[in-house]
Amino acid sequence: MASSTSFKPVTHVIFDLDGLLLDTETLYFKAINQVVSKFGKEYTPEIKVKTMGKTGKDAAQTVIDALQLPINADEATKLLEPIYSEAFQNVQFMPGALRLLEHLKKHSIPMAIATSSSAYSFGVKIAKHKDVFETDKYFHHIVKAAVDPEIKFGKPHPETFLVCAKRFNPPANPSDVLVFEDSINGVKGALAAGMQCVQVPDPMILKWNNVEPTMIINSLNDFKPELFGLPPFED
Numbered sequence: 001m002a003s004s005t006s007f008k009p010v011t012h013v014i015f016d017l018d019g020l021l022l023d024t025e026t027l028y029f030k031a032i033n034q035v036v037s038k039f040g041k042e043y044t045p046e047i048k049v050k051t052m053g054k055t056g057k058d059a060a061q062t063v064i065d066a067l068q069l070p071i072n073a074d075e076a077t078k079l080l081e082p083i084y085s086e087a088f089q090n091v092q093f094m095p096g097a098l099r100l101l102e103h104l105k106k107h108s109i110p111m112a113i114a115t116s117s118s119a120y121s122f123g124v125k126i127a128k129h130k131d132v133f134e135t136d137k138y139f140h141h142i143v144k145a146a147v148d149p150e151i152k153f154g155k156p157h158p159e160t161f162l163v164c165a166k167r168f169n170p171p172a173n174p175s176d177v178l179v180f181e182d183s184i185n186g187v188k189g190a191l192a193a194g195m196q197c198v199q200v201p202d203p204m205i206l207k208w209n210n211v212e213p214t215m216i217i218n219s220l221n222d223f224k225p226e227l228f229g230l231p232p233f234e235d
Contacts, residue, residue: 007214008196009229012172013104014164017115019052019182020220021097022125024088025202031083032063035076041067049208053155053185055116055146081120088124094200096220099233101138107231110140110172114164114179116154118146141167156185158193165193178228180220187211198223 019025033043047066051059060076063069069076104111113133115122122144126133133142143164145151153159161179165172179190179197188211190197199213200220217223226232 007227008175010178010196011176012110012112012165012168012178014112014114014161014177014179014190014195016053016179016181016183016186017113017117017122017125019094019202020180020200021094021101021113022129023092023094024125025052025182025204027084027087027091029204031080031087034083035079036063036067036069039067039069039071041069043067045204046208049184049205052202052205053116053181053183053189055154056118056121057146058154059116084121085124088121088127090128091125093129094220096223098132100220100223101132103225103233104230105138109230110168111138112140112164112168113142114145114160115143116145116160119144121146140169143167155183156188156192158189161190161193161195165195178214178230181213184209184211187213196228 015021029043029048036043043063047063050066051062054062056077057073060073064071064073064076101111132138143160145154145160148163150163151159162174165174165177174194177195179195180200181187181190181197182200182202184205187197187199191213196214198215198217200217201209224232
């Protein structure tokens with residue numbers, strides 16, 4: 001955890017989706033292994049680290065290159081989509097996610113999501129939680145980097161976060177934004193955008209977690225909003 005003297009007050013919050021708000025990373029890991037096993041290969045945590053936070057196509061290409069699979073990214077996506085459709089039928093929230101969203105909403109803190117998801121995968125993952133993600137109940141807007149016409153470069157490039165900050169009304173200054181991420185690529189992108197970043201890393205990637213976010217916590221339940229000038233939890 002960083003020293004409290006390094007924390008600066010914020011006015012806006014941006015959340016990643018996979019592995020941060022929704023518990024999808026284990027499901028992704030099993031689904032990708034199901035596909036690569038058909039080619040006699042294994043998807044390992046070391047490869048997973050490189051794919052996390054990337055758009056679906058970039059992530060697929062990373063796996064293909066690492067395992068030298070005899071397919072292209074589009075073919076990999078077609079193999080994965082039906083598996084995702086089944087696996088993501090009952091995705092649950094990560095610990096502390098709804099508590100934090102409700103707290104920030106109560107105090108009128110503007111929130112958005114910056115995900116690398118495509119429209120298809122996003123729709124599958126949030127199907128049981130449309131009241132949270134398909135209304136303005138919590139989020140001012142949602143950026144899906146894989147299909148957003150303004151985004152040419154996915155995470156770890158900062159573009160996803162800069163576009164997301166710009167879409168608040170009025171636009172948010174990057175230095176006033178706090179990002180929540182789980183992936184190394186996401187942390188790199190947030191910091192490159194000039195934003196502070198709280199990382200809640202997947203335990204599977206800790207061995208390779210070579211980034212220095214503003215703060216690392218084990219769970220969103222451990223977050224202390226007052227460190228960033230936000231109202232403290234009452235409970």
